[in-house]
Amino acid sequence: MLKIEKYGAVDIGSNAIRLLVMSVIEQEGKDTLFKKTSLVRVPIRLGAEVFLDGKISENSANRMVDAMTAFKLLMKTHNITRFRACATSAMREASNGRQVAEAIEKKSGLSINIIDGNDEAAIIASTDLKNLIQDDKVFLYVDVGGGSTELTVFANGKNVASKSFKLGTVRLLEDRVDESIWGEMELWIKKELKDYKHVSMIGSGGNINSIFKKSGKKLGKPLSYLYLSSYYELMKSLSYEERITELDMNPDRADVVIPATRIYLSAMKWSKAKNVYVPKIGLSDGIVKSLYNEKIAAELEVNS
Structure with missing residues (x-):
């Protein structure tokens, strides 16, 4: 029943x-x-x-x-x-x-x-990730929004740390992010992951979902750092108009996708994650x- x-x-x-x-x-x-x-x-x-x-x-x-x-x-x-x-x-x-x-x-x-x-990070972290979060692996969960980025560390199948940073796509586009915020996020990621090896990343948000869809990857398969960085360079080489016409992006996605990808790539670099999984989940x-x-x-x- x-x-x-x-x-x-x-x-x-x-x-x-x-x-x-x-x-x-x-x-x-x-x-x-x-x-x-x-x-x-x-x-x-x-x-x-x-x-x-x-x-x-x-x-x-x-x-x-x-x-x-x-x-x-x-x-x-x-x-x-x-x-x-x-x-x-x-x-x-x-x-x-x-x-x-x-x-x-x-x-x-x-x-x-x-x-x-903090509430936002906690709500996002409550999403059903059981198909990804495995007891013997460590994940950095990165949710990038327009105004903030929420980070959560999962280890041994549990949420061990989370924090919200005023680092978002629209905020970056409007040049409203102090350079020190990048440093704070880097320090937090390195501090929380210093005792772990072989970290993988989970990315959520409209921008990473859009990139994943265009990659042609099957759901459950990750994007590599190399793929994401190559796509980032491709997007930067095109104008806003070209990203709409040649990459088939929505007009309200074609500008924010670049700062969003920069955030994901930075998080991957600081966590030493080689892959990012993209489940269709969010707030x-x-x-x-x-x-x-x-x-x-x-x-x-x-x-x-």
Whole structure:
């Protein structure tokens, strides 16, 4: 007997807003299945203005209201039973972030949780990585967003360290990253991995997913450092327009993909990882997993 519910998760990032609809399939005596039903992405680049002006513009706020209203209707048609929206770097740094969140809730009926970097890292780390995280291996998990990069070290099948850095693609494009941040991230990676050998990397985020898709690799197979660095040099040799026409990139991906790849390559270099695995997971997947874990915990409490 299967019990199937649909969950909704909204990730309000610095580069885009995403709605993930996930089918949660419970089967007696077996592991629960999480199957992606729909993913809608709206490229509202909040970080471009927040990292420059410190606030969300009226135009962007109105676009967010429209997007969240549309998401609400989509979730209604999908019969969503559980939902959560989380906002990251751009909204938490905007001087009017909370006011915009309140306005969105008033007009769309959907509340937004503005989370800090540590919460973001923890939610991402809660994603289902059991097919990759093996007890006898060490992984550096790198999630690159528009405003920040979340790092997590997995060793012996467990999360042993995590940290968020204000190093993101939109922030880099707008020249809003102090050079010292790169140094801080390098020191953290080397410190947390100094006792481990043979580290592999796990990369998540829209940019690494895009590169992986274009590589033609089968899901579960990693990208090598050599491949990623070669592709990085190819992208840098092309203009923004050429990346759209010759590499078939979306206009809102063709600029941020270069700083994103620089971050992944830097993390690989500092961790001495020769390969990066690219599962299709991110913050929205973590939100769904968190909602499910909360549901299970509540049921256990009721039955205890």
